[in-house]
Amino acid sequence: xxxIQMPQLGETIIEGTILKWLKxxxxxxxxxxxxxxxSTDKVDTEVPSPVAGTVTKILxxxxxxxxVGTALMEIEEAGAGAxxxxxxxxxxxxxGASGAAPTPEPSPQPAAGAASSAPSSAAPPAAQTPPPARVxxxxxxxxxxxxxxxxxPRSQILSPLVRKLAKEHDLDLAQIVGSGTGGRITKADVLxxxxxxxxxxxxxxxxxxxxxxxxxxxxxxxxxxGAGEEVVPVSHIRRAIAEHMLASTQTSARAWTLVEVxxxxxxxxxxxxxxxxxxxxxxxxxxxxxxxxxxxxxxxEFPDVNxxxxxDSIVRHRYxxxxxxxxYDAGLIVPVVKGADGMNTIGVARAIADLAARARSHQLQPDxxxxxxxxxxxxxxxxxxxxxxxxxxxxxxxxxFDAIVKRPVVVDDAIAIxxxxxxxxxxDHRIIDGELATRFLARVKQNLETWDFAEDLGV
Amino acid sequence: xxxxxxxxxxxxxxxxxxxxxxxxxxxxxxxxxxxxxxxxLEHPPVFxxxxxxxxxxxxxxxxxxxxxxxxxxSIDRGGSFTFHGPGQLVGYxxxxxxxxxxxxxxxxxxxxxxxxxxxxxxxxxxxxEDVQTGVWVGDDKICAIGVRLMRTRVTLHGFALNxxxxxxxxxxxxxxxxxxxxxxxxxxxxxxxxxxxDARPIAARNLADVFGLDLVPxxxxxxxxxxxxxxx
Numbered sequence: 014x015x016x017i018q019m020p021q022l023g024e025t026i027i028e029g030t031i032l033k034w035l036k037x038x039x040x041x042x043x044x045x046x047x048x049x050x051x052s053t054d055k056v057d058t059e060v061p062s063p064v065a066g067t068v069t070k071i072l073x074x075x076x077x078x079x080x081v082g083t084a085l086m087e088i089e090e091a092g093a094g095a096x097x098x099x100x101x102x103x104x105x106x107x108x109g110a111s112g113a114a115p116t117p118e119p120s121p122q123p124a125a126g127a128a129s130s131a132p133s134s135a136a137p138p139a140a141q142t143p144p145p146a147r148v149x150x151x152x153x154x155x156x157x158x159x160x161x162x163x164x165x166p167r168s169q170i171l172s173p174l175v176r177k178l179a180k181e182h183d184l185d186l187a188q189i190v191g192s193g194t195g196g197r198i199t200k201a202d203v204l205x206x207x208x209x210x211x212x213x214x215x216x217x218x219x220x221x222x223x224x225x226x227x228x229x230x231x232x233x234x235x236x237x238x239g240a241g242e243e244v245v246p247v248s249h250i251r252r253a254i255a256e257h258m259l260a261s262t263q264t265s266a267r268a269w270t271l272v273e274v275x276x277x278x279x280x281x282x283x284x285x286x287x288x289x290x291x292x293x294x295x296x297x298x299x300x301x302x303x304x305x306x307x308x309x310x311x312x313x314e315f316p317d318v319n320x321x322x323x324x325d326s327i328v329r330h331r332y333x334x335x336x337x338x339x340x341y342d343a344g345l346i347v348p349v350v351k352g353a354d355g356m357n358t359i360g361v362a363r364a365i366a367d368l369a370a371r372a373r374s375h376q377l378q379p380d381x382x383x384x385x386x387x388x389x390x391x392x393x394x395x396x397x398x399x400x401x402x403x404x405x406x407x408x409x410x411x412x413x414f415d416a417i418v419k420r421p422v423v424v425d426d427a428i429a430i431x432x433x434x435x436x437x438x439x440x441d442h443r444i445i446d447g448e449l450a451t452r453f454l455a456r457v458k459q460n461l462e463t464w465d466f467a468e469d470l471g472v
Numbered sequence: 473x474x475x476x477x478x479x480x481x482x483x484x485x486x487x488x489x490x491x492x493x494x495x496x497x498x499x500x501x502x503x504x505x506x507x508x509x510x511x512x513l514e515h516p517p518v519f520x521x522x523x524x525x526x527x528x529x530x531x532x533x534x535x536x537x538x539x540x541x542x543x544x545x546s547i548d549r550g551g552s553f554t555f556h557g558p559g560q561l562v563g564y565x566x567x568x569x570x571x572x573x574x575x576x577x578x579x580x581x582x583x584x585x586x587x588x589x590x591x592x593x594x595x596x597x598x599x600x601e602d603v604q605t606g607v608w609v610g611d612d613k614i615c616a617i618g619v620r621l622m623r624t625r626v627t628l629h630g631f632a633l634n635x636x637x638x639x640x641x642x643x644x645x646x647x648x649x650x651x652x653x654x655x656x657x658x659x660x661x662x663x664x665x666x667x668x669x670d671a672r673p674i675a676a677r678n679l680a681d682v683f684g685l686d687l688v689p690x691x692x693x694x695x696x697x698x699x700x701x702x703x704x
Binding site: 020022023024025026032045047052053055056057058059060061294351352355356357359360361362363364367381471 | 522523524548549550573574575576577578579591592593594595596605609610619620621622623624661662663664
């Protein structure tokens with residue numbers, strides 16, 4: 014007699030539901046014939062018989078949900094009681110399957126004119142090799158590793174949503190009893206704790222659009238050109254830039270902070286992977302996307318820098334729309350990488366390449382230059398080693414990434430040559446103070462100096 | 473070590489044709505007549521109801537769906553309702569899981585391959601393990617995953633990755649039975665158009681990496697299963 018059990022189809026599957034009995038008591042079954050269908054929280058399947066014989070007993074009702082390993086059915090093997098080898102005894106030809114342990118599927122056979130349903134002779138020779146059973150073989154990629162934190166024991170498996178909720182409400186997850194499968198803490202558990210007195214940090218009140226910036230004086234009549242002079246009318250773009258910049262200096266209380274960043278490993282990394290990157294992703298690899306990624310992380314860590322002043326309120330943004338200053342023939346424009354906090358370095362590189370190309374061919378849409386929550390300017394390619402940019406209103410700050418230059422620096426009390434860059438920020442003293450500005454920049458510096466961007470670049 | 477496997481890229485295929493075709497291939501894979509096979513295609517608009525779907529989770533009537541040019545089908549995978557349509561890369565891997573099938577490892581593998589594909593296109597996606605199988609960006613689903621095993625050993629159905637899917641179709645269902653979660657697409661995340669043609673080769677490469685497949689084009693008689701040019 015063979016007992017058929019609820020099969021274990023994966024380590025974390027702990028129970029299954031009988032959807033349908035395909036055989037009734039007294040019916041005969043062939044080996045590998047489907048006996049019943051089950052549904053688990055991950056996958057549905059029909060379960061085949063490991064032996065040929067007769068169903069003698071059905072132990073569980075249709076629709077019942079039972080733990081893995083529960084006996085569901087009994088089968089009297091064909092010829093049992095006689096001398097025929099049972100499957101469980103390990104007859105050479107009949108595989109060693111017992112219980113509901115699935116039978117291995119036969120390997121593909123060479124066509125060789127045997128089975129009529131074999132692949133046609135047009136099948137490539139490669140297909141004739143029996144492929145082994147497939148389980149994921151490759152190690153987790155960098156991007157995967159970055160997005161999937163280590164999992165602890167079962168009750169410690171938490172979804173990003175649960176983590177986020179707990180963090181937002183300052184909840185100690187160790188104090189929450191999980192009601193999910195295997196004692197996991199679910200969203201509902203966290204919401205229940207919040208509803209019964211979990212504390213929530215007050216969010217600043219959202220308010221309307223900022224007051225209009227003071228406009229530049231109205232256009233004057235054009236002066237006449239003197240000797241050795243040329244009179245050029247102010248273009249629409251030039252006027253807009255002028256108004257924007259003047260309004261910013263008149264509105265904000267600008268202060269400036271600079272840190273030095275050792276980017277030696279980034280220079281080496283870029284040299285090593287830039288060709289492969291360009292070939293694989295179709296865009297040139299520059300340092301800017303790495304700076305954007307490092308800055309986005311710091312903005313999420315210091316939300317007061319990712320904010321705007323609005324009347325009596327400071328509005329913190331929980332997302333990052335990164336403005337990127339781009340120079341083009343008509344002047345300066347700041348296209349915005351929307352949702353930069355949801356992109357890896359590849360995504361940022363692609364977005365910047367796309368926006369910069371369309372900026373330079375005058376094809377940006379109006380909404381693509383609006384809504385920045387922070388801005389980065391990159392005068393480095395032109396040779397500047399330190400810049401004091403004007404804040405892109407209504408942002409709280411703007412980071413300038415200047416030229417990377419080899420400089421003698423002190424490393425372990427010895428003078429060494431390293432690729433260094435000055436990373437500075439103009440910031441609005443109405444919104445943040447020097448300590449926060451410096452801690453923010455220190456975080457960007459730390460990110461650039463310690464992150465292994467090779468993982469994020471997928472090359 | 474990569475093993476030879478077949479790749480089928482038949483373009484846009486009506487759901488019923490693809491569904492019947494994948495079951496035929498799974499039967500043959502089970503019998504050991506063919507190697508592992510990866511089908512990557514697109515469907516015309518169709519809502520499919522898995523075994524756990526509740527009728528009230530279809531928010532439009534069948535005639536409303538049909539008026540919009542879609543179909544409704546009940547199928548043999550687990551899970552609830554989902555939608556397939558233009559702009560969505562659908563993958564049906566027909567893979568033998570061997571004598572100790574681990575459905576969870578297989579699902580993790582599918583998720584890995586999709587997460588890598590999103591990463592290669594620039595989107596950071598991940599799992600919401602407490603909630604459901606699938607791939608998510610924040611609380612929004614970018615890729616539905618639903619799988620069935622044929623006699624516990626060969627995989628059926630698969631994943632549906634939104635590249636530039638018209639997400640308004642998801643208004644017709646409580647997708648995956650989860651009313652509190654939204655849907656998104658790669659194009660929506662990037663603010664830029666990413667087509668199924670852009671994503672398909674990247675997905676094929678990542679699936680091949682994760683499952684150790686050496687993909688070669690499937691022979692003609694297999695490819696013809698998904699051809700619909702003889703429709704009257």
